[in-house]
Amino acid sequence: MNKYRVELMVGVFVLLTIGAVLLLALKVANQTITNQGDTYTLFAKFDNIGGLKTRSAVKVGGVIIGRVASIKLDQEDFTPVVELSILQEYNEFPETSSVSILTSGLLGEQYVGFQPGFAIDGVEDLKDGDYLQDTKSALVLEDLIGQFLFNRGKSE
Amino acid sequence: MNAIHALGVKTISRFAAAGRAALMLFGALFAIPRMKNVYLTVKQIYVVGVQSLLIILVSGLFIGMVMALQGYTILVDYGAEASLGPMVALSLLRELGPVVTALLFAGRAGSALTAEIGLMKATEQLSSLEMMAVDPLRRVVAPRFWAGLISMPMLALLFSAIGILGGHLVGVDWLGVDSGSYWSIMQSTVDFDKDVINGVIKSLVFAIVVTWIAIFKGYDCIPTSEGISKATTETVVFSSLAVLGLDFVLTALMFGIE
Amino acid sequence: MDNLVEIDNITFSRADRVIYDGITINVPKGKITAVMGPSGIGKTTLLRLIGGQLLPDKGDIRFDNNSIVKMSRGQLYETRRRMSMLFQSGALFTDMSVFDNVAFPLREHTKLNEDLIATIVALKLQAVGLRGAASLMPSELSGGMARRAALARAIALDPDLIMFDEPFAGQDPISMGVLVKLIRELNDALNLTSVVVTHDVTEVLTIADYIYILADKRVIGEGTAQQIRESDSELVQQFLKGKADGPVPFHYPAQKLEDAMFGAIS
Numbered sequence: 293m294n295k296y297r298v299e300l301m302v303g304v305f306v307l308l309t310i311g312a313v314l315l316l317a318l319k320v321a322n323q324t325i326t327n328q329g330d331t332y333t334l335f336a337k338f339d340n341i342g343g344l345k346t347r348s349a350v351k352v353g354g355v356i357i358g359r360v361a362s363i364k365l366d367q368e369d370f371t372p373v374v375e376l377s378i379l380q381e382y383n384e385f386p387e388t389s390s391v392s393i394l395t396s397g398l399l400g401e402q403y404v405g406f407q408p409g410f411a412i413d414g415v416e417d418l419k420d421g422d423y424l425q426d427t428k429s430a431l432v433l434e435d436l437i438g439q440f441l442f443n444r445g446k447s448e
Numbered sequence: 449m450n451a452i453h454a455l456g457v458k459t460i461s462r463f464a465a466a467g468r469a470a471l472m473l474f475g476a477l478f479a480i481p482r483m484k485n486v487y488l489t490v491k492q493i494y495v496v497g498v499q500s501l502l503i504i505l506v507s508g509l510f511i512g513m514v515m516a517l518q519g520y521t522i523l524v525d526y527g528a529e530a531s532l533g534p535m536v537a538l539s540l541l542r543e544l545g546p547v548v549t550a551l552l553f554a555g556r557a558g559s560a561l562t563a564e565i566g567l568m569k570a571t572e573q574l575s576s577l578e579m580m581a582v583d584p585l586r587r588v589v590a591p592r593f594w595a596g597l598i599s600m601p602m603l604a605l606l607f608s609a610i611g612i613l614g615g616h617l618v619g620v621d622w623l624g625v626d627s628g629s630y631w632s633i634m635q636s637t638v639d640f641d642k643d644v645i646n647g648v649i650k651s652l653v654f655a656i657v658v659t660w661i662a663i664f665k666g667y668d669c670i671p672t673s674e675g676i677s678k679a680t681t682e683t684v685v686f687s688s689l690a691v692l693g694l695d696f697v698l699t700a701l702m703f704g705i706e
Numbered sequence: 707m708d709n710l711v712e713i714d715n716i717t718f719s720r721a722d723r724v725i726y727d728g729i730t731i732n733v734p735k736g737k738i739t740a741v742m743g744p745s746g747i748g749k750t751t752l753l754r755l756i757g758g759q760l761l762p763d764k765g766d767i768r769f770d771n772n773s774i775v776k777m778s779r780g781q782l783y784e785t786r787r788r789m790s791m792l793f794q795s796g797a798l799f800t801d802m803s804v805f806d807n808v809a810f811p812l813r814e815h816t817k818l819n820e821d822l823i824a825t826i827v828a829l830k831l832q833a834v835g836l837r838g839a840a841s842l843m844p845s846e847l848s849g850g851m852a853r854r855a856a857l858a859r860a861i862a863l864d865p866d867l868i869m870f871d872e873p874f875a876g877q878d879p880i881s882m883g884v885l886v887k888l889i890r891e892l893n894d895a896l897n898l899t900s901v902v903v904t905h906d907v908t909e910v911l912t913i914a915d916y917i918y919i920l921a922d923k924r925v926i927g928e929g930t931a932q933q934i935r936e937s938d939s940e941l942v943q944q945f946l947k948g949k950a951d952g953p954v955p956f957h958y959p960a961q962k963l964e965d966a967m968f969g970a971i972s
Contacts, residue, residue, distance in 0.1 A: 298494045305498045309602040312609035319631060320537050320612060321640035349636065356636075484813075567800075576797035579757050580811050581786035 331358060331377040332420040336391050336404075341372045342430025343402045344393055350376050350404040357382045360404060376404065385418045386411040392428035402430060469664040475585040476593055488591035489598075496557040496592070497599030501606070503556055504549060508607035511544055512536060512614030519615075520623050529625050533634035536615035537608075541638065541647045542703065545608035547695050550654035553600055554687040558662035561592055562683040565666025566676035574667075589663055596659030597652070604651035646702045653694060658687040708735045710867055710899045711756055716765030718748075718755065725751055727923040728765070733867075738893050738900040740914035742907065743921050744945065749903040750794070752920075753869045756901070757791060758782045770866070787815060789867040794875060796856035798844040804831070805840040808859045815863060830858040834888060850881025857888060867899045868892075874906040882906075886913055907946055911935070919945060 341363060350358040358378035366373050376391075388409025395402050409415070409426075418424070515536050523529045565588065568574050577584045612634075619625045638644070662683045669679035711733035718726040725748040733739045743749055754760045755767060758774045767774045769785055777785065790811075798807050808827045812818060818826070831837040834854040844852060853873065860868055870889065874882050890913045893900045904910055910917065911931045919927040919934070919942055927934060927942040934942065943949075960966070 298491050301498045302490050302493050305493070305501065305599075305602065308501075309605055312605045315609045315612075316541070316605065316644050317640055320541075320634055321638045321644055347639065571795050571800070572793040572797040573799055575754075575759065576791070576793055578759060579786060579789070579791040580814065581783045582811075582814050583783070 330380040332380055332383060333361065334376045334378055334418060334420075334422055334424060336374050336376065336424040336427050337366065337371050338374060338393065338427050338429045339371060340429040340432060341374060342393055342395075342432055344374065344404065344430065345402075348401065348403050350378065350391075350406055352382075352406045352408060357406060374404070383417070385409075386415045387418055387422070388415055388426070389418065389424060390426035390428070391424050393430035395431070465668065468668060469660065472585065472589060472664055472667055473593070473660060475583075476589040485586065485591055488587070489594045492591045492595030493599055496553075496561065496595050497602065500553060500556045500599070500603060503552055504603045504607050505610050507548060507552060508540075508545075508610040509614040511548065511607075512540065512611030513618045515539060515544075515611070516615035516618035516623070520619055520625070529619075529623075530629040530633055532615070532619045532625050533630040533632075534637035536619070537612050537634045537638050538643060540608040540611040540615075541643045543695070543699070545604045545611065546647050546651040546654055547691060549600060549604040549607045549651060550658055550691040551688055553596075553603065553655075554658045554662070554684050554691070557596070557599075558658050558683050558687055559680045561596070561659070561662040562666040562669070562680045563676055565589075565592075565663060566669040566671065566679050569667065569669065570671035570673075570676060589667065592663055593659050596662070597655045600655035600658070601648050601651040604647065608647065650695065650698050650702075653698060654691050657690050657694060661687045661690065709733060710735045710770060711901070712766075712768045712771075713752075713756070714766045714768065716755070716762040716767065718751065718760070718762045720748075720751075724923055726762075729920065729923075729925050731918050731925065733899060733901055734916065735899050736893075736897055737915040738889065738902060738913055740902045740904065740910045740917045742903075742905060742910060742917060742919050742945070745905060747920055747923075749905075749920065750871050753791060753871055753901065753903055756867075756869060757786060757789065787863060788865055789869065790860040790863070790865045791869045792853070792856055792860050792871060792873060794872045796844070796849075796852040798847075798852055798856055798859070800844050802844075803840065804836065804842050804844065804847070804855045807844070807855060808840075808862050811859065811862045826862065827858075830862055831855075833861070833892065834858045835884075848881075850877050850884065853877075853881075853885065854888065857885075857892075861892060861896065861898075864896065865898070867901065870900065870902045870904070872904055873902060874904055874909050882909060889913060907948070921945065 344360060344363065346360055346362060348360045349356045350360065358376055361375040361377040363375070364373050365371070385406075386409045390407045390409065392405045392407070393402055394405040516532060519532050519535045520529055523531055523535070565574075568588065574584045574588065577587055616627070616630060620627045620630050665679040665683045665686075666676075669675045709732045711731075713729065713731040715728050715730050716726055717724070717728055731739075731741065731752075741749055741752060751760065755762055756769070756774070758767075758777065761775060769789070772781075772785065774782065774785065798804070799810065802810065805827055808830055809823050812823050812826060816823075827840070828837055831840055834857050836851060836854055836858065839847065839851065839855070844855070847855060873885050873889065877885065886909050889900060889902065892898060902910060902914065911934070914931060916930060917928065917934050918925055921941055927937050927939050929937070935946070937943065
């Protein structure tokens with residue numbers, strides 16, 4: 293077995309592996325979007341976050357503009373606080389914007405739906421660290437069913 | 449009394465073997481590296497890595513294809529066949545890639561390492577090295593250990609990558625899942641750090657364990673044909689069990705708590 | 707006379723079995739010393755003791771007046787460069803050609819360039835008559851050729867001491883003759899000191915300058931070939947003549963046959 297062949301084949305092996313890593317990074321894990329550019333942080337308080345998780349998407353009309361960075365419980369009023377990290381390129385949302393927790397499809401995963409508000413004079417843009425005031429919680433199926441039964445009971 | 453005595457003897461000999469294994473590893477790892485040994489390592493990467501490529505690639509391809517087939521028949525009942533991509537990718541990256549690679553590696557390369565070193569011992573090649581004032585730990589053990597350590601994570605990555613392509617082949621090209629959703633849902637679900645890197649870390653741990661067991665079994669075997677065959681069997685059995693056991697521990701540590 | 711190796715009253719046991727009980731052997735410089743004895747008494751062990759791969763329980767082993775027993779690992783490796791050992795199987799590295807095998811110690815221990823190494827290897831192979839076989843792999847060699855190739859490797863670094871472990875075992879008469887001639891000639895031409903461990907009586911008596919006979923954990927006879935032949939020790943004579951029974955019993959120690967077969971159950 294000659295030396296050159298060994299080196300060549302090991303070289304091929306290394307190149308194949310680099311190819312595999314690139315495939316996994318770019319095509320499978322889509323490394324580019326998660327790490328692309330700077331982000332700024334917004335906070336939102338919800339009554340109930342349902343099945344929202346860290347790294348869930350933040351979307352405006354289906355376009356991903358950021359991800360959930362962390363979920364904590366506010367120690368004073370015991371409501372969940374969601375930290376959103378939003379790509380810097382989308383930094384002109386007005387203060388009147390609202391967020392809600394939505395579900396993609398019937399059984400799909402939950403994401404944060406971002407509803408940009410109207411930009412009128414006197415309304416400033418959201419800045420790093422701001423709290424979104426207008427939030428809608430996740431729909432919890434059990435609550436819905438409970439409400440439905442309750443309403444039916446009243447109407448009869 | 450005899451049974452207790454035998455148990456005691458056995459326990460003590462196990463501890464002694466563990467001690468010898470540790471000493472061997474330290475002797476090999478802390479040997480002063482020399483340029484010559486780099487080439488020896490490259491040559492061993494050829495033997496344990498490149499020569500395992502075929503079995504790894506073929507297995508990876510078929511496992512990816514089978515998973516797509518199985519996953520599709522289940523997911524399509526819920527109308528969730530778009531989730532086929534993440535299912536295939538996550539199972540491969542987190543579990544099957546590192547684990548199956550380690551098991552195949554133990555069978556393909558580990559047993560060969562044990563038999564080779566065992567035979568070198570039986571034919572007095574190791575003794576002969578020592579008498580030539582060449583440390584067999586540095587000359588024989590260290591290059592093989594490093595080669596195993598380097599090769600296995602590479603093989604595991606290739607296994608996962610070709611498995612995902614195999615899943616694409618069956619899921620998208622044959623069963624008609626939308627190619628765009630196969631990739632895009634995979635992309636939004638798979639996290640590079642959490643899934644890919646953790647898989648590589650797993651694979652690295654398995655590489656240490658399997659290569660260590662394989663080399664030690666060869667180095668410590670009774671130098672007869674019977675001893676070598678026993679050592680080779682033990683390599684495959686012990687490293688497979690160690691891989692599966694460690695996999696549970698590592699999975700619990702990495703993915704257990706969200 | 708100057709001794710290169712002095713084994714001074716050593717005791718060695720493996721597990722519970724005593725292998726040597728106070729033996730003393732001196733290997734004079736420039737001579738061929740033979741150590742003979744029946745199989746299974748640990749003659750190979752003796753060579754491993756000299757090489758420092760094993761340590762005696764008691765006693766001292768000196769190489770060129772330095773105690774091998776007390777050496778640090780570094781000193782031991784340094785000393786081993788001055789000795790080499792021809793293993794029974796030859797112990798050629800099976801993944802290298804004959805040329806690379808002989809070049810191996812040179813590449814490991816010297817910084818000679820490849821041209822010079824090629825020249826030295828050719829010379830060493832010429833000395834054992836295998837220059838034409840340089841490109842063969844060890845698996846392509848016959849037993850006798852493998853041993854000669856191993857001999858070329860053993861003399862590659864021009865050691866002071868060569869230890870031969872059963873060089874004649876399992877050889878046909880021609881290769882045996884070749885090896886006997888090689889050992890004698892190399893010893894004289896290169897001014898080596900040789901230790902030959904063997905149980906082939908006739909060959910050894912022709913080449914050895916001094917002979918030790920080991921049996922029953924001790925040295926039972928020593929002297930030149932002539933002295934050994936004329937020894938009046940029964941043990942030595944049994945060994946030389948190859949009698950089946952004598953002081954070394956034919957039977958492995960056991961219960962008396964009559965007792966074993968016909969009761970005597972107490």
